[in-house]
Amino acid sequence: MREPRRPFFKNLLRRVPMPVLAALFGLLTAAAVWIVIDPIQTRAIGNIFREELKAQLETRARESMLRFDSFVQSYVNTTRLLANHRRMADYLEPLVWFSADEEPPVVYLDRQPLWLPASAIQGLPVKPDYAVLADTGGKIREVYQLAQRPLPQEVEPELRHAIASAGQQAYITRLNGLLYLVIAERVEDASYYHMGSLVLLVPVNSGFLDASQQRAPDSEITVALVDGDAQVILAAGGNDALLEGAAMEGIQDRYVATVQSFFEYGNTPLNLLFATLIPRDIVDATRSRIIAVERRHRLTGAAIVGFIFVLFFIFISNRINRLLKRVAAFSSRALHIEQPTPKGGNRLLIMEDWIRSFTQAVMRAREEMRARYTAEIEEREALKTAVLDASLDPIVTIDQHGRIVDFNPTAEQTFGYGQQEALGRRLDELIFDRGSREAFNSLLADCLKERESDVKPVLRTLTARSKDDRILPVEVAIKPVRLENQLLFTTYIRDISERKRQAKEIVSLAAFPSESPLPVLRINRPGVVIYANRASDALLDYWGCNRMQTVPIYWKRVVEEVLSTGRAREVEVTTRDGIFSLLLAPVPDLDYVNVYGRDITAMRRAEEEARHRQNELIHVSRLSTMGEMATGIAHELNQPLSAIVNFANGCARRLRLGIGEKEELIAAMEQIAAQARRAGEIIKRLRGMVTRKQPVREEVDLNTLVADACTLVSHDRKKLQVTIESRLSRLPVVARVDPVQIEQVILNLLRNALDALEAREPERRRLIISTGITPDGRAYIEVEDNGAGIAAEDLKHLFDPFFTTKKSGMGMGLSISQTIVTEHNGRIGARSVPGRGAVFTVELPLSETAMESKAS
């Protein structure tokens, strides 16, 4: 609250929520209106009620009258029925009254006369007091008395009068102080012969009146007969017997009476009036009830209006609240004015205050912004000037006529003109020669044509000329600046002579690989050859692709691999034109691989040649070994051959002499076959060693090779009486080798060992050959002898070619063994304690399957 001196009342008003205020205000107004309007309204309602009552009463009175008439008429009809009844006719037919008779009339008291039908009188709502039968002369002859009192004498003249007017009109008269309805009917036979008259005298009392109205006992409407002259009630319906004999004035305060003339029944001296009475308290109660109902309706209406009024104000209040919030959010976001939205209270007043303070805040914010903007503009202007001055490129501002308006220091330096010198001159004439001048002007024109919205600096390379006549290649960009009353162009001129020189240098650098006599290529990650020099044609031919095409899938993978590992890789390729070693060097930043080729055809051919020679040598060595072993092998072969001869001779002799069982002969024959096979085996093995084969690699159990080699030296070992102790691994030791070559190595070692044992006494000669797998997972073969051993001096030269300590032999055995083992990625070594023996070890890599099975 920024206004502390707010009046208390206004403060209170602010606090009260608007719907509450609206409700209060509505209530007060309604109360005021009510106070003014209610009496008027009530009076008006009273008047209307009275009018209405009057009309109602008249209608009621008329209705009562009509009911009375029809009631009377029903009596008339009954009387007529009785008069014309068969009983009446049957009674009167034979009866003759004499006019002279002074007989008193016959009175029926307890019994019903014969001339009346049995139930005729009983069926009437109000029984007549008397039924009188008179003769044609009007003289009363028979009276049926239903009342207590006998028919008084004085009624005779009255009856006569009535009989005289029989069939005319029933009427009411006062007889003997009581009101009676007199009904007279003529009794006639079928031929309208007048036989007498029937007169009914029905008492008009409260019972009669009530019956005439078919009135319920508690009905509020009462009818009465009034003596018009005396203004006294003669008979009245209802329970209020007090009414009878009362004066009309006397009952005005209790009853509302409607009086009607009653002339139809009035042909008597009596001036009868028919009155309809309604108790005043009932009318009043009805009136007040109506007023109350009307008032209740009015109140309900007012309440509904009030409720809607309040709802409307709640709605308005909420809308205002939302509006306030939105404005507050907007102001805080767009104008940075923090104006809290009030939570409760009178929205209208709050809004008023809020808008006032908001307006002030906006004004302040506008002031601040203007100040900041001005400061910014000033700053930017200063910065711009600094930029212009410090720019490394010449920046020249010209007006729409091409005259120089601003010339920055770099421009001064570049073109050699001072600012004072340049200002006001046409830029095109100042620094461009004729050719470029036109280009510059057309650039300027283009610039103008561009719509302001998509202005982008147009760049063009032109030739400029400095004051000292240096030719400068420049790039020019023009940006129009539309000021309010002026069009300026900022012209950026960049001296690109240095860049051009660098470009040239790069181009000449780039020519390097193209001049290389060896393939140089560049392949990107998707495997597209981006660059390939002329020497790469052989490679591209091999790949079957061209420049800017994709290399085969295998090479694509190699490129990807090199890129993902980030390590250079060397790959060899044999093309039609030669063998290339390709160095793939990744350039991860640019996502491609540089490929440098090297022609290694000659090198590979030389290697191939060397390998060929080596194989030759190995073979020759093997042949010579076999030659040296020929005696032993021949002996070995001799064994089965001799056996065969013996068996064959034995058979021949037996057959010749006719001795020998068939079975034993067959067994001998089988022996012959077995021994022939044995000889064949030896020859096969021999041939394997002698035949020259291309080096191969196959998975072989080294134990088998050792066993085979042992067989080949069995003759020599027998000659030396040496038993070879085999300590072979129980599991197969599988290596991927050339079996013949490895057997050759084993053979060499065995023979060396046997030779070494020659010097030792026969019974102490020991030769152990063992196989197995080293702890680091390599296959090994070990040959151990307890011969003389090898001198430390000789150990060094053991594997040199032509090194030998023996009298015979070329000294190639171990050298070639080493060559073979090295070719197999293996190792051969020797250790010895002179005088006690020597151990030779060959280590070979296990085959991959063997490694796997070992691992599992």
Add this chain to the structure above:
Amino acid sequence: MNQNGTSPAPTVFVVDDDEAMRNSLRWLIESVGLAVECHDSAESFLDSYYPGRSGCLLLDVRMPGMSGLELQEYLHRNEINIPVIIITGHGDVPMSVRAMKEGAIDFIEKPFNDELLLDAIRNALAVNEKQREKQALRAELAARLATLTPREHEVMEMVTAGRSNKEIASALGVSAKTVEAHRAKVMDKMQASSLAELVRMSMLVQE
């Protein structure tokens, strides 16, 4: 003769480490009705052989363990006289020569000519028979020699050395007459009918 008596049928002992060779030899030799006993090593042969068994030995020179030559040497050293036929392979000539020097009566080369082999065996068996007779005679003579007194022994040595009675008498320091008496005793004990016979007996014993 021999205390164990002579076995009526001579046996051909085959010692060879090669089973096929043994079986084939048995098959061949049995075809002429000779008994054959095969051994796969010299040691096995020595285990089952006792001196005096008649027969011959068919021996492979080249064997693991005790070789043919060693066995021959052993027999020689232990004065077991059994004729040895050496079986040699092709080109084992130097070894065969050594064997012959050691006293082998024959050598035969693989593969065998069956006639040659069988002849050699027969020959060897005949030699063995003679040897056995000679052996028996020598044993007899040795027994007779054992009956001589030491003086008679001295006299006999001197007589067979060709010395005269006089020389013997002076050498022994006795009279010639005494020498004469000893000499007669010796001749009697040795059952020699003449000096020449005595000399032959003496040579036989000393062999």
